[in-house]
Structures are given as C-alpha cells and as structure tokens.
Amino acid sequence: MTVQSVLDEVRERPGSGEVIPVIDPATEEQITEFKDAGPEAVDEAVAAAKATAASGVWSGMPDYSRAKVLWRVADLIDENADVLSELESLNAGIPRSQAKVITAVGSEWFRYYAGWCTKVDGIARSVNTGGLTGIESHMHAYTLREPYDVVGLIFPWNGPIFNYCAKLAPALAAGCSTVVKPAEETPLSALVLDRILSEAGVPDGVANLVNGFGHTAGAAITAHPDVDKVAFTGSTEVGREIVHASASSNLNKVTLELGGKSPVLIFDDANLDLAIATAAFGCFLHSGQVCMLGSRIFVQRSIYERVVDGIATVANNLQLGGPDEEGSMIGPLISQKQLTRVMGYLEQGRAEGVELVTGGHRLDRKGYFVHPTVATKIDPSTSRLFKEEIFGPIVTVLPFDDEDEAITLANDTEYGLAGTIWTESLGRAHRVAKRLKAGTVGLNCQLQFDHSMPFGGFKQSGWGYEAGKAGIDTYLQSKTVWAQM
Structure with a gap:
C-alpha cells in the first residue's frame, strides 16, 4: 500500500453526487478527488450494517474472538504507520512528527478496547419484592449490556486518524455495526483504515465507509430511521442540527463532542x-x-x-x-x-x-x-x-x-x-x-x-464521554430481566 495507490483508490470510489476535490492545505494544490456517495450509498451502508447486526456475525462472536480481531487491527495500523502518517500530513497539513504520534495513539485505541470485549457485564440481585402487585415474591433480577444495532460515526478533519479510532474501537468492542463518515476535507487515512479492518477479520458489513459532504452523506446518516445511535465530533452548530435530526426521525441516541473555548x-x-x-x-x-x-x-x-x-x-x-x-x-x-x-x-x-x-x-x-x-x-x-x-x-x-x-x-x-x-x-x-x-x-x-480516562464536555461542549469505561458504555444499552423463583 502506497500513498499514490490510496490517492488513486479515493478517486475511483463510486458515488452519485458532486465531485469533491481534496486539497493539500500547505500548497493549495489538488491531490485527488472523489464523488459524494449520495443518500443511496448511505441507505446501502445502513442496510448492510443492519443485516450484520441481525445475523449476529459480529455481536454474537465470542468476546475473546472479537478482542483478537481488534488487537490485530492495532497491529496492522502500526505496520502501516508510515503510509498513514504521510497521508495524515499530506491531507491535514500537520508536521510529520505530529502525524506519527497521532497514528500511534490511534492504534492504542484498539488495544485498549480489545481488553474491554471480555469485561462488559451487568449486575445480578436476588430480590424479595412485591413489585407493582403488592404480592411479595422471591425474584432473581439481572441486567444485560447489549450493543446498539447500527451506529453512525461522523468525525472531523482535525486529527482524522485519532477521531476515527476513538469512535470505531469502542463501538466495535461493544458489538455494534457501524456506518463511518470522515470529513470531506480529509478522507484519505479512513480508506487505509477501512482496508485494515477487513484484513484484520472484521466481517463485511460491520464497518461501512461512506464519503461525502456533511450536508448530504452526514445528514442522511443522522436522519436515517434505521440508525440507532449517532456519535459525532465537530462544531456545536452541527451538533444542534444532529439533535434536531434525531428528534425529527426515530429519536436515536446521540453522543456529541463539540466546540471549546478553553x-x-x-x-x-x-x-x-x-x-x-x-x-x-x-x-x-x-x-x-x-x-x-x-x-x-x-x-x-x-x-x-x-x-x-x-x-x-x-x-x-x-x-x-x-x-x-x-x-x-x-x-x-x-x-x-x-x-x-x-x-x-x-x-x-x-x-x-x-x-x-x-x-x-x-x-x-x-x-x-x-x-x-x-x-x-x-x-x-x-x-x-x-x-x-x-x-x-x-x-x-x-x-x-x-x-x-x-x-x-x-x-x-x-x-x-x-x-x-x-x-x-x-x-x-x-x-x-x-x-x-x-x-x-x-x-x-x-x-x-x-485512553483509560473519560473525555467529554460541560455545557455546549457536548453530550456524553469518550475513552475509558464511559467510552464503551456509550455504545451499550441496559436490559433488566426479572425471573420468578
């Protein structure tokens, strides 16, 4: 895999929408281009994710097997670190030394959350309760922690490798199927990471990459009735639009990491x-x-x-x-x-x-x-x-x-x-x-x-947290089960 092969592959990806140029911000020159995938591609990606969620090909995989796949993803990111950091530098304009640091941090997201695959559990209690009937019974109650079926992951142009891994690693560790949209300004490293997921053993349809504008592909993800949760990093203004889309669609759950003025x-x-x-x-x-x-x-x-x-x-x-x-x-x-x-x-x-x-x-x-x-x-x-x-x-x-x-x-x-x-x-x-x-x-x-410490904002800097235990909790739902003893 080379930088040029990635630039060529981006250009050749199918799409039905507007051609989007990818500009080197250090030279103002176009380095490649791609077509906006369009709403139809989002529908296909969501359908693929929904099918894998229903089949249990990923969520039903033994926890230790899912952990091994995520660990392999981390190893492959390290093996391709030179290409990834060069693409990150070229696309985002950051010094190569900083890009190497960000890439190394990215692989550690997958190692950290590989460890969580075998540690997601609930609580169990024996309870003597009358419930809502008033008739006291001996009950066994426990909780299950279950993944959302389809999660939309939308991340920004500043630190695309970091943000891609920060969202995808815990979502996959939880067992979710995903639709992933990078920023239109910085699509390059996401294409390499998409290849890495396949090589590592993530089943087809579990992580679906969609390229496009925020107002087209991004909006289609956030408003899609079959997307159960959206995790977004970006501006507070767009965060508000995502909340409105959730309210107007299926009230999907939303995690937002938004602006700051620290x-x-x-x-x-x-x-x-x-x-x-x-x-x-x-x-x-x-x-x-x-x-x-x-x-x-x-x-x-x-x-x-x-x-x-x-x-x-x-x-x-x-x-x-x-x-x-x-x-x-x-x-x-x-x-x-x-x-x-x-x-x-x-x-x-x-x-x-x-x-x-x-x-x-x-x-x-x-x-x-x-x-x-x-x-x-x-x-x-x-x-x-x-x-x-x-x-x-x-x-x-x-x-x-x-x-x-x-x-x-x-x-x-x-x-x-x-x-x-x-x-x-x-x-x-x-x-x-x-x-x-x-x-x-x-x-x-x-x-x-x-990676072990939660990160999130107060006030209009966001909803929810990334990293640590809180980072995987955001992709899990709790179910309480009552058993009559």
Missing part, C-alpha cells in the same frame, strides 16, 4: 517558564485547530506583561511550514474556507479595538498559513475573539486580580470542554479545579490524555 489560568506563584511555554504550545498546536486548546489565557496582573511578552516571543519563534519542510513546527489551516473564517475574526478584532501584540496576518506564500496571533485589550463582554470558537492560531490574553475574578472570567463562556490552572499552591489548584465548569482540567499541565 481557559488557562496563570497565577503569580506559577512556574512561569513552564507555564508560558506550555500555554503557547497549548493554543497554537495544529494552528489552533484542536477543540480543547487553551484559546483564552487569564494572567494575574502582577505578571501579566511578562506572560504576554513570553507567549508573543514563542509565537514569533514558531516555524510555520508544510509537512516536508525542514524545521516545520506548525502547519497551515485546513482550507480556504477556514482561512477566510479566521481572517474575518481578525478583522473583526481590529474593528473592536483589540490590540494584536503579534501576528494577525496571513503568510506571504502558498498555503493557508496564518501567523500565530496574541490578542490583548479585549472587552470580554462583547468581543467575538473572546466568546466564539475560532479554530485558528489566535489566543486572547486578559489580566485578573484575584481568584474569584479569574474563575468568573474562565466560566464566562457557553463552552466547557477543558481548562488549565498554573499555580504552586496545592490548595488553590484543587479549589479552582472544582469551580471550573469543564470536563477536563489540567493542574500545571495541559493537553494530557490517556
């Missing part, structure tokens, strides 16, 4: 060298195109100027470039559409009187590159830069005077995905962590992740 709180007793370096990396990684990045930094007033200068210095020293450019640390935005969006926010910021300490411009070269930008002198009550998820290399930095003000500013958002606290005070660290409205909080660290 706060970073730096107190005056923090290790500033570490805090500045980590906070800068934690807002500019992947050109700011990661949902849990710390895009709002709040700094205690006595150290405010030092932190602003420090983050601006890091921003100015970050080398932007394509995946194959020597020394490249940050890649481009994903598309012309995203570039236009980000530049629009910068123009709006200037109109609001925001001070751009550094950055605020597109690089004078091919590719969708925007210089990392540090924004200050912001009115948090009105500024769109402060309030809205931009998904670009822009960070706002505001001062605070005391702990209460810092928490008020941090929680002043519709999102609640992540947060970070920098302080040497153990008491303050845990006190503030409890008060932050966020699903993940880092104490003197940022962007930490492990």
Whole structure:
C-alpha cells in the first residue's frame, strides 16, 4: 500500500453526487478527488450494517474472538504507520512528527478496547419484592449490556486518524455495526483504515465507509430511521442540527463532542517558564485547530506583561511550514474556507479595538498559513475573539486580580470542554479545579490524555464521554430481566 495507490483508490470510489476535490492545505494544490456517495450509498451502508447486526456475525462472536480481531487491527495500523502518517500530513497539513504520534495513539485505541470485549457485564440481585402487585415474591433480577444495532460515526478533519479510532474501537468492542463518515476535507487515512479492518477479520458489513459532504452523506446518516445511535465530533452548530435530526426521525441516541473555548489560568506563584511555554504550545498546536486548546489565557496582573511578552516571543519563534519542510513546527489551516473564517475574526478584532501584540496576518506564500496571533485589550463582554470558537492560531490574553475574578472570567463562556490552572499552591489548584465548569482540567499541565480516562464536555461542549469505561458504555444499552423463583 502506497500513498499514490490510496490517492488513486479515493478517486475511483463510486458515488452519485458532486465531485469533491481534496486539497493539500500547505500548497493549495489538488491531490485527488472523489464523488459524494449520495443518500443511496448511505441507505446501502445502513442496510448492510443492519443485516450484520441481525445475523449476529459480529455481536454474537465470542468476546475473546472479537478482542483478537481488534488487537490485530492495532497491529496492522502500526505496520502501516508510515503510509498513514504521510497521508495524515499530506491531507491535514500537520508536521510529520505530529502525524506519527497521532497514528500511534490511534492504534492504542484498539488495544485498549480489545481488553474491554471480555469485561462488559451487568449486575445480578436476588430480590424479595412485591413489585407493582403488592404480592411479595422471591425474584432473581439481572441486567444485560447489549450493543446498539447500527451506529453512525461522523468525525472531523482535525486529527482524522485519532477521531476515527476513538469512535470505531469502542463501538466495535461493544458489538455494534457501524456506518463511518470522515470529513470531506480529509478522507484519505479512513480508506487505509477501512482496508485494515477487513484484513484484520472484521466481517463485511460491520464497518461501512461512506464519503461525502456533511450536508448530504452526514445528514442522511443522522436522519436515517434505521440508525440507532449517532456519535459525532465537530462544531456545536452541527451538533444542534444532529439533535434536531434525531428528534425529527426515530429519536436515536446521540453522543456529541463539540466546540471549546478553553481557559488557562496563570497565577503569580506559577512556574512561569513552564507555564508560558506550555500555554503557547497549548493554543497554537495544529494552528489552533484542536477543540480543547487553551484559546483564552487569564494572567494575574502582577505578571501579566511578562506572560504576554513570553507567549508573543514563542509565537514569533514558531516555524510555520508544510509537512516536508525542514524545521516545520506548525502547519497551515485546513482550507480556504477556514482561512477566510479566521481572517474575518481578525478583522473583526481590529474593528473592536483589540490590540494584536503579534501576528494577525496571513503568510506571504502558498498555503493557508496564518501567523500565530496574541490578542490583548479585549472587552470580554462583547468581543467575538473572546466568546466564539475560532479554530485558528489566535489566543486572547486578559489580566485578573484575584481568584474569584479569574474563575468568573474562565466560566464566562457557553463552552466547557477543558481548562488549565498554573499555580504552586496545592490548595488553590484543587479549589479552582472544582469551580471550573469543564470536563477536563489540567493542574500545571495541559493537553494530557490517556485512553483509560473519560473525555467529554460541560455545557455546549457536548453530550456524553469518550475513552475509558464511559467510552464503551456509550455504545451499550441496559436490559433488566426479572425471573420468578
């Protein structure tokens, strides 16, 4: 399997809809194209998944056998890591070193959830109860944990390998049959992973890959009457549309991992060298195109100027470039559409009187590159830069005077995905962590992740959790059985 063979295969995949170009964001050149699969292809994929669910070819497989298949998937991802990471770099514009890390994390999703295949169980109790009749009886009651039949998995263009594996591994471990739709901007690695599943022994019809636009293929999945559950990662706006589709269709269950506008709180007793370096990396990684990045930094007033200068210095020293450019640390935005969006926010910021300490411009070269930008002198009550998820290399930095003000500013958002606290005070660290409205909080660290720990958001950052036991629970239903003794 080579990069060129994958590009050719994408182009040859059947479809009935519009031709969709796949653009290299570092060069703005088309690298391949494919046809939108169309609603008919979604119907076929759902029918195939429904048939395998009914037959039990996957859900009825012995747990240890399903675990072996998932472990084999992980091994094959590792064996094809070079091609996968090269495709990820080419398609998403990220440095090759980062793509290799993401690919390695992807294979571990399957190893982790292979272990869960043999550990899904319910509870059992002997109960003396009158039930609703009032006649006391000796009952044996137990619960079964059963997979949803057909699950739609829709994931975004930032980190496609990571998101593909994060959803598919627990869904397969639970015994679900699936319909998988990657983002139209980044379809390449999903095609390789689709081949890997077949080679590893996942039966035909259990994991069905459908390529297309969100408003065509994605919408058809979310509204399909035979899809029992949808798991989606992407914007809050699209998340709302999926909820509406569920309400209008069959009330299928929905898991949503949505937007973020995560706060970073730096107190005056923090290790500033570490805090500045980590906070800068934690807002500019992947050109700011990661949902849990710390895009709002709040700094205690006595150290405010030092932190602003420090983050601006890091921003100015970050080398932007394509995946194959020597020394490249940050890649481009994903598309012309995203570039236009980000530049629009910068123009709006200037109109609001925001001070751009550094950055605020597109690089004078091919590719969708925007210089990392540090924004200050912001009115948090009105500024769109402060309030809205931009998904670009822009960070706002505001001062605070005391702990209460810092928490008020941090929680002043519709999102609640992540947060970070920098302080040497153990008491303050845990006190503030409890008060932050966020699903993940880092104490003197940022962007930490492990497959065993649940990840999800508060408020409009989502419904439900991925990773850990919670990650497989989201693909299982509970059934209670009562037996008269």
